[in-house]
Amino acid sequence: MRVFYAWRFLGMRTFDKPAIDVPSQIELLKQRGLLIQDEARAQCFLQSVSFFRLSPYMRPFQQSGDVDHRFRDGTGFRQLTRLYDFDRRLRLLSMDAIERVEIATRSMISNHMGPNYGSHWYTDIGMFQQAFDHQRLLATLQSKQCAAIRDYERECLRIDRLQAESGRKAHLKRQRAKESYARHYPTTYDQPPLMPGWAMLEELTLGDLSHSKRWVFLKTGTRTLSGILYALNRGIASGRLLQSL
Structure with a gap:
């Protein structure tokens, strides 16, 4: 509440900007000094990419401190779209690289921990650093498993209401149970209560796996961490993980 009242003294006002259609957006850009050679193409672009989304890419080309957001002389619409496209491609490349490193990290942990410490190694608190919130x-x-079971039970109820033979219903239930491992494991096994480590590493997010002050959650004493990081670094350095970049 203190922050809210502090903002009240910073010249706040009632929002009164009208919503405008794409042709009006084109006219507004022209009034601000933007050069648009092909208006039909510009309209097509703004129908696919909203004016609001494009706004941050306008700022580098606008006159500094101008409350009317006028563009610098000679600025064209094509410059905005090129900057937008560059940013889009860069984000796609970055996400592709991040995904490869993430998958490789999960795989390397799984391939080492499972064979050396058993299928349910992660249930042993001794495998983790003290700062890691193992119980969490x-x-x-x-x-996650309980939520998957609840979803599965609701689907089974819907299947039971179908006008179909019992064999068909049983088949549908078996198919639904296999749609995720979080469903499959608790409907197939009763011990141990949680899924094996290789499935856990794929089912949980990296955020779920990093409930500690440091992202490094495994104990270095197990000789796991150094080996995994070494293999990961070699994969990145050799380009095997980033072959498409």
Whole structure:
């Protein structure tokens, strides 16, 4: 509340900007000094990419401190779209690289920990650093399995209401149970109560796996961490993880 009242003294006012259609957006840009050679193409672009989304890419080309947001002389619409396209492509490349590193990290942890410490190695608190919230990890996974079971039970009820033979209903239920491992494991196995480590590493997000002050959650004493990081660094350095970049 203190922050809210502080903002009240910073010249706040009632919002009164009208919503305008694409042709009006084109006219507004022209009034601000933007050069638009092909208005039909510009309209097509703004129908696919909203004016609001494009706004941040306008700022580098606008006159500094101008309350009317006028563009610098000679600025064309094509410059805005090129900057937008560059940013879009850069984000796609970055996300592709991040995804490859993330998948490789999960795989390297799984390939080392499973064979060396068993299928359910992550249930042993001794495998983790002291700062890691081990109980939260287990609770998150348990919650995910329970939510998957609840969804499955609701689907089974819908299947039971179908006008179909019992064999067909049973087949549909088996198919639904296989749609995710969070469903499959608790409907197939009763011990141990949680899924194996290789499935856990794929089902949980990196955020779920990093409930600690440091992202490094495994104990270095297990000789796991150094080996995983070494293999990961070699994969990145050699380009094997980023072959498409």
